[in-house]
Amino acid sequence: MKGVSMTNINMVTVAGGGVLGSQIAYQSAFKGKKVTVYDINDEAVAAAEERVRNLRDLYKRDINATDEQFDAGLNNLSYSSDLAEAVKDADLVIEAIPEKPSIKHDFYRSLAKAAPEKTIFASNSSTYVPSTFAEDTGRPDKFLNMHFANQIWRMNTAEIMGTKQTDPKVFDLIVDYAKEIGMVPIVLKKEQPGYVLNTLLIPLLNAAAYLWGHDIADPQTVDKTWMIGTGAPMGPFAIFDVVGLRTALNITKEQQGDNPDYKPFMEKIQKMMDEGRNGKDSGQGFYTYPDPAFDRPDFLKA
Amino acid sequence: MKGVSMTNINMVTVAGGGVLGSQIAYQSAFKGKKVTVYDINDEAVAAAEERVRNLRDLYKRDINATDEQFDAGLNNLSYSSDLAEAVKDADLVIEAIPEKPSIKHDFYRSLAKAAPEKTIFASNSSTYVPSTFAEDTGRPDKFLNMHFANQIWRMNTAEIMGTKQTDPKVFDLIVDYAKEIGMVPIVLKKEQPGYVLNTLLIPLLNAAAYLWGHDIADPQTVDKTWMIGTGAPMGPFAIFDVVGLRTALNITKEQQGDNPDYKPFMEKIQKMMDEGRNGKDSGQGFYTYPDPAFDRPDFLKA
Numbered sequence: 001m002k003g004v005s006m007t008n009i010n011m012v013t014v015a016g017g018g019v020l021g022s023q024i025a026y027q028s029a030f031k032g033k034k035v036t037v038y039d040i041n042d043e044a045v046a047a048a049e050e051r052v053r054n055l056r057d058l059y060k061r062d063i064n065a066t067d068e069q070f071d072a073g074l075n076n077l078s079y080s081s082d083l084a085e086a087v088k089d090a091d092l093v094i095e096a097i098p099e100k101p102s103i104k105h106d107f108y109r110s111l112a113k114a115a116p117e118k119t120i121f122a123s124n125s126s127t128y129v130p131s132t133f134a135e136d137t138g139r140p141d142k143f144l145n146m147h148f149a150n151q152i153w154r155m156n157t158a159e160i161m162g163t164k165q166t167d168p169k170v171f172d173l174i175v176d177y178a179k180e181i182g183m184v185p186i187v188l189k190k191e192q193p194g195y196v197l198n199t200l201l202i203p204l205l206n207a208a209a210y211l212w213g214h215d216i217a218d219p220q221t222v223d224k225t226w227m228i229g230t231g232a233p234m235g236p237f238a239i240f241d242v243v244g245l246r247t248a249l250n251i252t253k254e255q256q257g258d259n260p261d262y263k264p265f266m267e268k269i270q271k272m273m274d275e276g277r278n279g280k281d282s283g284q285g286f287y288t289y290p291d292p293a294f295d296r297p298d299f300l301k302a
Numbered sequence: 303m304k305g306v307s308m309t310n311i312n313m314v315t316v317a318g319g320g321v322l323g324s325q326i327a328y329q330s331a332f333k334g335k336k337v338t339v340y341d342i343n344d345e346a347v348a349a350a351e352e353r354v355r356n357l358r359d360l361y362k363r364d365i366n367a368t369d370e371q372f373d374a375g376l377n378n379l380s381y382s383s384d385l386a387e388a389v390k391d392a393d394l395v396i397e398a399i400p401e402k403p404s405i406k407h408d409f410y411r412s413l414a415k416a417a418p419e420k421t422i423f424a425s426n427s428s429t430y431v432p433s434t435f436a437e438d439t440g441r442p443d444k445f446l447n448m449h450f451a452n453q454i455w456r457m458n459t460a461e462i463m464g465t466k467q468t469d470p471k472v473f474d475l476i477v478d479y480a481k482e483i484g485m486v487p488i489v490l491k492k493e494q495p496g497y498v499l500n501t502l503l504i505p506l507l508n509a510a511a512y513l514w515g516h517d518i519a520d521p522q523t524v525d526k527t528w529m530i531g532t533g534a535p536m537g538p539f540a541i542f543d544v545v546g547l548r549t550a551l552n553i554t555k556e557q558q559g560d561n562p563d564y565k566p567f568m569e570k571i572q573k574m575m576d577e578g579r580n581g582k583d584s585g586q587g588f589y590t591y592p593d594p595a596f597d598r599p600d601f602l603k604a
């Protein structure tokens with residue numbers, strides 16, 4: 001098959017060294033891939049390097065990595081703000097740049113010219129299905145989405161979604177790559193906005209938003225019901241705290257607009273944010289952190 | 303307050319000795335309440351007695367009850383097919399009769415005449431909000447829903463939902479009663495079809511049904527994604543197996559009718575049922591029981 005390497009993917013460029021880009025790059029390097037982080041200028045590159053360095057304590061804490069293991073990962077990483085240089089030997093470019101269509105269209109058009117013919121492109125976009133950008137890539141058969149979760153080293157799913165034009169052999173190579181870097185590949189057989197996880201999660205969160213928004217049940221009551229009823233370690237409002245209230249508000253606004261079913265929820269969330277309760281990262285949301293009530297043994301008892 | 307006992311509820315009649323009625327009755331008796339099981343004739347009463355006797359092994363296995371403790375519960379139980387006799391001293395009648403509106407309307411009209419003025423009525427209905435039957439009771443201020451889950455001794459929630467006419471003191475007495483019989487009371491402040499748990503669960507199950515129905519993702523992929531992404535012990539398709547495929551099909555039919563989004567799901571479920579795969583109780587559903595794949599340690603690893 002023309003231009004597609006059937007051997008493993010070893011040389012990888014991650015475009016965009018933000019929160020998720022830096023994690024994707026480091027996790028790949030940690031698992032032995034040769035990784036270049038590309039970002040738009042030296043300042044952005046320096047910020048990416050800083051983000052990667054800050055992963056050390058998390059890898060040590062969460063997956064018991066040793067300093068030696070972490071350093072071996074660092075040795076597989078290089079950085080560049082020159083796109084042509086960054087992708088010149090790449091088997092795979094993983095795109096993790098901002099979620100703005102115009103930025104992504106421009107990026108893929110530049111990348112199409114800069115990258116060798118063999119290079120597979122994968123977008124980490126959480127919002128856009130791959131057909132949105134397939135034509136920009138100049139290689140729709142070698143383009144698909146590969147979507148990671150935050151804290152990739154422990155939330156280790158890679159949701160993989162192609163277009164009708166994606167070559168099945170390319171798809172399979174990406175599934176293999178996901179496994180090689182310690183991910184559980186989540187295979188989607190068709191394009192689906194939200195992939196699998198958000199397709200499931202958002203209706204649950206919306207239902208919870210409705211119950212609280214309309215004063216039918218308290219957040220803690222909702223979470224308790226979910227935890228007892230399904231055995232889950234946290235309920236929807238604890239998940240809102242993890243997601244962050246601003247993100248929850250933005251997603252609800254975008255998806256629900258002026259839908260009166262969700263207006264009370266959005267107003268209540270805004271009020272919490274006005275009080276500085278922005279979710280887990282702010283120490284206050286529906287629960288107080290650390291040691292939130294839902295983690296205490298008595299939470300499910302009364 | 304006229305006619306409402308402000309002391310604890312001790313004398314309880316459970317109307318309907320089916321699967322859930324027998325569990326509600328026995329759990330109440332196990333926790334020291336004096337309970338009468340009412341059913342429509344001697345045959346139905348005998349079947350209820352048999353169901354209660356069969357709970358022994360489950361209480362021993364799941365909550366380490368001793369034979370002595372189980373027997374003490376049995377001693378608090380009596381049975382009757384005479385409604386007037388069964389409710390004559392009742393502080394509370396819990397109705398767990400078939401989910402047919404005409405049957406329930408008739409029952410509440412008869413009960414209204416047979417029960418003392420003081421008696422509180424609570425419906426275990428999973429489908430109908432309490433205002434549906436409030437007028438039939440002749441005492442809308444002493445009527446509300448109290449909804450239990452199957453396997454009440456371990457899935458110990460009681461979802462409590464009044465109407466605008468329900469006396470808050472009656473509501474509080476029922477919350478206390480729920481606690482006294484070992485339940486976690488789930489308080490709803492307004493009527494909501496599906497209470498809290500099904501309001502949350504059904505959108506999640508529908509989303510999963512959509513993903514599989516439209517061949518976007520396999521059941522095991524969906525479940526794996528949910529388990530890794532939320533830490534839950536089972537995913538939506540494992541829940542379908544517990545619910546039973548016939549029930550899942552009936553609920554989807556009732557709620558979605560001819561909605562093309564859910565038609566492929568319903569056809570696929572029907573095909574599974576035609577093959578004898580009816581869910582966990584049949585040993586085969588989306589998984590094979592016992593020892594389903596999702597319970598194995600490698601399920602989340604690849």
